[in-house]
Amino acid sequence: xxxxxxNAFRLLLGHEFRLYLRSGSVKGIxxxxxxxxxxxxxxxxxxxxxxxxxxxxxLPAGLDTGLVMLSSGLFAMxxxxxxxxxxxxxxxxxxxxxxxxxxASPVDxxxxxxxxxxALALTVMMEVALLVWPFANVFVLFGxxxxxxxxxxxxxxxxxxxxxxxxxTLLSFRTLGPKxxxxxxxxxxxxxxxxxxxxxxxxxxxxxxxSRGPVYDGVALLAQHPGGWRDLLTAPAQWVMNxxxxxxxxxxxxxxxxxxxxxxxxxxxxxxxxxxTGGGTRRIAARSTGELRIRGSFRTLVILKELRLIARDPFLxxxxxxxxxxxxxxxxxxxxxxxxxxxxxPWFAVIVLAGGLAxxxxxxxxxxxxxPDLLASAPVSRAALVRAKIEAALLPVLPICLxxxxxxxxxxxxxxxxxxxxATGAALSAxxxxxxxxxxxxxxxxxxxxxxxxxxxxxxxxxxAFWVLLCVGLxxxxxxLAGWR
Amino acid sequence: xxxxxxxxRIEGLRKRFERPAVAGIDxxxxxxEFYGLLGPNGAGKTTTLRMVCGLLKPDAGRIEVFGVDVxxxxxxxxxxxxxxxxxxxxYDKLTVTEYLAFVAGLWQMDTTVAxxxxxxxxxxxxxxxxxxxxxxxxxxxxxQKAALAGALIHDPKLLxxxxxxxxxxxxxxxxxxxxxxxRARQGCTIILTTHIMDVAERxxxxxxxxxxGRIVAEGTLDELRTRAGRDQATLEELxxxxxxxxxxxxx
Numbered sequence: 001x002x003x004x005x006x007n008a009f010r011l012l013l014g015h016e017f018r019l020y021l022r023s024g025s026v027k028g029i030x031x032x033x034x035x036x037x038x039x040x041x042x043x044x045x046x047x048x049x050x051x052x053x054x055x056x057x058x059l060p061a062g063l064d065t066g067l068v069m070l071s072s073g074l075f076a077m078x079x080x081x082x083x084x085x086x087x088x089x090x091x092x093x094x095x096x097x098x099x100x101x102x103x104a105s106p107v108d109x110x111x112x113x114x115x116x117x118x119a120l121a122l123t124v125m126m127e128v129a130l131l132v133w134p135f136a137n138v139f140v141l142f143g144x145x146x147x148x149x150x151x152x153x154x155x156x157x158x159x160x161x162x163x164x165x166x167x168x169t170l171l172s173f174r175t176l177g178p179k180x181x182x183x184x185x186x187x188x189x190x191x192x193x194x195x196x197x198x199x200x201x202x203x204x205x206x207x208x209x210x211s212r213g214p215v216y217d218g219v220a221l222l223a224q225h226p227g228g229w230r231d232l233l234t235a236p237a238q239w240v241m242n243x244x245x246x247x248x249x250x251x252x253x254x255x256x257x258x259x260x261x262x263x264x265x266x267x268x269x270x271x272x273x274x275x276x277t278g279g280g281t282r283r284i285a286a287r288s289t290g291e292l293r294i295r296g297s298f299r300t301l302v303i304l305k306e307l308r309l310i311a312r313d314p315f316l317x318x319x320x321x322x323x324x325x326x327x328x329x330x331x332x333x334x335x336x337x338x339x340x341x342x343x344x345x346p347w348f349a350v351i352v353l354a355g356g357l358a359x360x361x362x363x364x365x366x367x368x369x370x371x372p373d374l375l376a377s378a379p380v381s382r383a384a385l386v387r388a389k390i391e392a393a394l395l396p397v398l399p400i401c402l403x404x405x406x407x408x409x410x411x412x413x414x415x416x417x418x419x420x421x422x423a424t425g426a427a428l429s430a431x432x433x434x435x436x437x438x439x440x441x442x443x444x445x446x447x448x449x450x451x452x453x454x455x456x457x458x459x460x461x462x463x464x465a466f467w468v469l470l471c472v473g474l475x476x477x478x479x480x481l482a483g484w485r
Numbered sequence: 486x487x488x489x490x491x492x493x494r495i496e497g498l499r500k501r502f503e504r505p506a507v508a509g510i511d512x513x514x515x516x517x518e519f520y521g522l523l524g525p526n527g528a529g530k531t532t533t534l535r536m537v538c539g540l541l542k543p544d545a546g547r548i549e550v551f552g553v554d555v556x557x558x559x560x561x562x563x564x565x566x567x568x569x570x571x572x573x574x575x576y577d578k579l580t581v582t583e584y585l586a587f588v589a590g591l592w593q594m595d596t597t598v599a600x601x602x603x604x605x606x607x608x609x610x611x612x613x614x615x616x617x618x619x620x621x622x623x624x625x626x627x628x629q630k631a632a633l634a635g636a637l638i639h640d641p642k643l644l645x646x647x648x649x650x651x652x653x654x655x656x657x658x659x660x661x662x663x664x665x666x667x668r669a670r671q672g673c674t675i676i677l678t679t680h681i682m683d684v685a686e687r688x689x690x691x692x693x694x695x696x697x698g699r700i701v702a703e704g705t706l707d708e709l710r711t712r713a714g715r716d717q718a719t720l721e722e723l724x725x726x727x728x729x730x731x732x733x734x735x736x
Contacts, residue, residue, distance in 0.1 A: 301590030305579065312578040312619070374574035374635075377538045378591035379563035 009115060016119035038134060045138035070237035077132075078157050079192050081124050085158075085165030086189040088120045090182055114262050117166060121258065124165075125158030149240060149247045156251040159258040170265055183314035190318050194325040298380060299388045306365040306392035309443075316364065319446055323356050343475065344412060347404050347419050348468055354401050355426030355464040360446065361393035362431035368443040390431050397427045418474040426467035433459050490552040492516045492643055492674035498536060498546035500698075506532040508698035510546070514676065514691075516642075519669045521689035522678045525728050529698040530678045531570075534645050537676075538568040550643055564592065567641035571648035573632035577621035581612055581631050584620065585638055592639035599638060606634040610660060626657035633661060637668065644668065646677045650684055662688060682721040692720070694727045702727050 136150035168188070172181040239246050296304065310316055330349050366389045369375060375385060401423040408416035433456055441449065493514040500507040507529045514520045524530050535541040537548055539559045548555040555562040568574075576584060582603070589599035607613040610630040615623070620631055629649065636644060646665070650658045666688065669675050679685050685692060686706060694702040694709075702709060709723050710716055718726075 296586075296590065298590045298593055301587050305576070305583070305587045308583065309576060309578045370576050371574040373538075373540055373568065373570060374588070375591065376540050377563060377566065377568040378588075379560045379593070380591055381560070 009111060012112060012115035013119060016116060020119065020123055034130075038130070041131065041134035042138055045135040048135070049138050049142045049144075070240065071234055074153075074157070074236050074240070077128055077154075078161055079195070081128060081158055081161030082164050083189045083193040084124050084127060085120060085162045086168060086185050086192070088123060088162075089165050089169040090185045090189070092116055092120060117162065117258075117262055120165075121158050121162040124162055125155050128158070129154045146241065149244065152247050152251045153240065156247075156254040159254040163254075163257050163261040166261055166265065170268065183317060186314050186318035187321060190322045190325070194322060298384070299391070302385065302388035303392040303395065306389060307395065309370070310361070310364055313443070316443070316446060320357065320360060323360065324353060343415060344408060347408065347415070348471060350400060350403055350419055351423045351426045351468050351471055352464055354397050354423035355430040355460070355467065357400065358394060358397045358427035359430035359434065359460050360449070361396065362390060362434040363441075363449050364443060364446065365389040365393045366434050367439065367449075368441050368446070370443065372440055386435070393431050394427055398424075401427060414478050415475050418471050418478075422467045422471035422474075425470075426464055429463040429467065430460055433463065490516075491549070492518065492551060493537065493676070494547075494549040495533075495537070496547045498533065498548065499544045500529075500532055500536060500541065501544055505698050507536070507543075510695070510698070510700055512693060512700060512703075514674060516551075516674050517669065517672045518691060519665075519675045519689045520677070521685040521692045522676060522695060523680075523682075523685060523692060523724055524678075524695035528695045528728075530695055531647055532698075533695070534568070534647055534676065534678065538566055538645060539563055540568070564639075565642045567636035567639065567644050569632055569636040569644070569646045569649055571651045573628045574635065575620045575628055575632055578619055580617050580619050581607065581634070582616045584631060585635060588635040589638055594639055602638045602640065603634070606637055609664060610634055626653045629653055630657065630661065633664070637664075640673075642674060644673055644675045646675065648678055648680070650679060650681060658684075682719070682724060686720040694724060696728050 132150055132154060136147040139147040169181065169185050172184050176184055239250075310320075330352050366386060401420055404416040404419040404423075408419070436456060436459070491513050493512065495510055495512040498507055498510040498512075499505070510529075510533055522530050522533070532541065536543045537550070537555065539555050539562060542556070550562045550565050553562045553565065576587075579587065585603040585607075586599070589596070589603070594602075604613070607616055610633065612627065612630055612634065615627065620628060623631065629652075633649065636646075644665075649661060649665075653661065662684070665675060665677070677685070677689065691705055692703070692709060693700050702712065704712070706720060706723075709720075709727075710718055713723050713726055715722065715726075
């Protein structure tokens, strides 16, 4: 017996949404929280609308800057959506365990895939729409009717981004294979997301003179740029500003592209999904050694095991990469704030990076043990085991701690030593903080590892701040005392 | 007259969570015995065995493994024991070889012996061809076999298996049973819990029935039949009689 198409569509769409609402990213976000956030965003929009009623307050520096700002915003939103759709496509392809069930049911396979991708586009859209539409609601009420285009523009961008995301995922699957696709696509999603953030932040951060906020500064800098760049940057905004027809045409084109993507890749996608979700048949073989090689002390084996478990988990690699990239804006802030001192101040970011990496790695090695009973039943002391696990967590961080030495030892020896010392201290402190009230968790709860232990998260920040300040104190103190350099 | 040390001696063992899980167990198992610990869900089987392995601390009582007190000398006791729960203790991202190497390291085995044992076990369990594959792609049966290889690699004197045959197909279950009987013949003491009465009936030398945290009956199958006054009864019938649930009446 086959479900009638409208019933199947409704059932599948409800299923997708239920799963999405219970997934790690939104689980725990209640309806009350959502309503409160929406009310606050509307209030914020209202405040902005009131504050920018006078015409000269609306655009930061003339029409060009306004157009560049709009274009930048559109680009940023599209990149964010592409990043989100890539991550969502990977989750649909790999993480969910229900595809076998759905594809084995009498529901049309294309309907299953179509609904899954439509749900992906819808979630991508809603994540941005919930932030933008409150502003559109208020601004339209205040007579800025052009903002009504946001109701078409954001769905259109979500459809475009999801089409791009699906195409990239499938292309990656075909060229890299299922194993590497997951890593590649997740890393790409992180890089795009972070790249977008940096693209917005960097131009303003690098600009000299008084600042009116990084986004404003960045946009103003781009608006001043002569020639083709400015034209390119203002084109999307001009397209959007030019009446309602181009926006409606963009929406229709995006919807057509999305439908074409689903139609063109549908069968291949089904094949891909069934191959990947074959579960038991998907076996990943390491390089064959021919003979068994069981070597090394207990400590070495524990360290090797921990490093292998982290390196072979694309989700963790992507998350750790994301944490590493987060340090870039911090180093820019340090650079700007320390520009007058004549010191290589951005190197202080190494301390933040070391501490920021050591903490999740220690959490993974110590608290997120997959087989705690195996270790507890082994004839080894817990202290030795924990020591080895901490060593495993710190080993990948050590090169980062030592990074200032080869670069700065000859030009700024004291600075290099202090930075390396404090980075090591920050890493060690962050790792050891995981020993405080340890509660065993599953590795897949990595993103929510601070849940239920907010105190530890706060202590990590305090500890990082302490090591950075100590380093600043050591460097500036020595300079003041000895007239160094 | 020489005295022999029991493989496992438990005296007055108690453990309480929200309610008493183990309420005073006394048990002795001799070296080389294949012992079946049976009981309904929540009877206290797993809690008892986890205390024997040193994974849980008893509230009261004493546990000795080959004369070694588990609480006083846990490391020495653990060297003698292997524990295999129903949910295999595996790392999905490691290959079988890497997993066995890690377990061998935990038990601080000589590397040559470990390599030899690992190869023998993998060949015996039909896993040799899969030795360089990650466990994440294995079926339930293959995972259970890999975990069993991990439990046996250090030649434990006392092997404790909690529901080792759950979810295995007939062929793999047969492989596992054969390997366990082989180890028992070689002198390894084995304690096994199972809900599959046929398995217990065919494999074990002696049976202990546990209910509400106490051993309510113990002996060989014949001894249990004699005590119940039912010479032809199957273990399943005896078990249901002992735990107070009516079984089918003999016709």
